[in-house]
Amino acid sequence: MSTQLDSGPQAAGPQGDHHGKVVLVVGGGRGMGRAVAEAFARRGARVVIADVDRLASAYNQYRSTDTGGFAAATEVAKELTEQGFEATAVAANASDENSVRALISTVDDLHGRLDTVVNAFGVTHVGSVEKMELAEFTKVVEGNLNGVFLVSKYALELLRADGGGSIVNFSSVSGRSGFVKMAHYCAAKFGVIGFTAALAQEEARNGVRVNAVCPGIIRTTMWDYLLEEFTRPGETKEECWERMRTMIPQRQFQQPEDVADLVLYLASARQVTGQAVSVDGGMSAP
Numbered sequence: 001m002s003t004q005l006d007s008g009p010q011a012a013g014p015q016g017d018h019h020g021k022v023v024l025v026v027g028g029g030r031g032m033g034r035a036v037a038e039a040f041a042r043r044g045a046r047v048v049i050a051d052v053d054r055l056a057s058a059y060n061q062y063r064s065t066d067t068g069g070f071a072a073a074t075e076v077a078k079e080l081t082e083q084g085f086e087a088t089a090v091a092a093n094a095s096d097e098n099s100v101r102a103l104i105s106t107v108d109d110l111h112g113r114l115d116t117v118v119n120a121f122g123v124t125h126v127g128s129v130e131k132m133e134l135a136e137f138t139k140v141v142e143g144n145l146n147g148v149f150l151v152s153k154y155a156l157e158l159l160r161a162d163g164g165g166s167i168v169n170f171s172s173v174s175g176r177s178g179f180v181k182m183a184h185y186c187a188a189k190f191g192v193i194g195f196t197a198a199l200a201q202e203e204a205r206n207g208v209r210v211n212a213v214c215p216g217i218i219r220t221t222m223w224d225y226l227l228e229e230f231t232r233p234g235e236t237k238e239e240c241w242e243r244m245r246t247m248i249p250q251r252q253f254q255q256p257e258d259v260a261d262l263v264l265y266l267a268s269a270r271q272v273t274g275q276a277v278s279v280d281g282g283m284s285a286p
């Protein structure tokens with residue numbers, strides 16, 4: 001998926017002024033993370049795009065044989081650099097403590113500061129609780145939650161250094177409502193919201209704000225996998241996709257750029273912390 005790039009930094013609006021800021025996007029090689037990295041770069045930020053090359057299970061990489069998150073991140077950084085923006089790709093696994101430590105120290109070496117961290121990585125899997133193995137449950141919970149903890153933990157010192165910064169975590173509409181065959185994913189995404197609220201309280205006096213975004217249904221590599229799982233016998237994938245649309249009150253799928261707009265806003269909204277904000281066409285409206 002590629003996003004149309006403009007030719008120069010954009011003016012500040014509701015999405016704030018990110019010119020010269022250092023922004024780390026973990027999981028920025030593909031999907032919404034990529035759109036977030038591109039949006040910050042277009043606004044003049046110095047972007048570090050971190051992604052992992054392969055994860056240890058089929059469902060972590062959505063059964064694809066040619067996936068490579070770091071290769072994708074390298075491609076995005078190259079494209080942005082060629083267009084005059086500032087971006088660097090770094091290989092990192094958010095679930096691995098040593099890898100996260102090394103990532104933060106690379107950011108420090110490269111730029112000597114850190115203003116915004118976006119935890120845009122995530123994994124999913126489909127299975128009923130009754131049939132789910134503990135290993136599957138653990139993999140999905142860890143793949144969505146451990147990295148949010150690790151990246152936040154090791155980024156805090158650098159974020160605080162220049163008077164404060166901001167963390168934006170990716171939860172989901174599945175962090176607001178339960179969905180069949182996604183108990184592990186829902187548990188993790190509800191967990192991201194709880195973690196976000198607690199860390200926001202801890203860091204409020206240190207100037208670090210922590211918020212979460214809750215996207216609805218966006219057709220990324222994650223949905224390529226989910227469509228394989230949710231398509232019913234006799235139904236095509238496109239028919240299944242249209243069936244998903246009926247779950248959205250506005251009957252419109254969200255685009256990665258819709259979520260990127262919210263991330264930019266949260267990264268610059270000086271009084272907003274501890275919040276989880278949905279971009280889901282009304283799916284989670286109470």
Ligand SMILES: NC(=O)c1ccc[n+]([C@@H]2O[C@H](COP(=O)([O-])OP(=O)(O)OC[C@H]3O[C@@H](n4cnc5c(N)ncnc54)[C@H](O)[C@@H]3O)[C@@H](O)[C@H]2O)c1
Nearest residue numbers: 027030031032052069093094121122170172217218220221
């Ligand atoms: N696509 C949707 O409809 C949807 C809806 C709600 C929430 N989300 C959440 O939004 C986030 C982004 O999803 P997406 O659809 O863009 O997914 P995606 O699969 O297109 O992109 C995720 C990126 O994160 C990377 N990644 C995964 N695990 C990683 C790790 N441990 N360390 C570093 N990088 C890692 C992947 O390699 C990939 O490049 C995820 O947290 C996802 O759970 C997605």
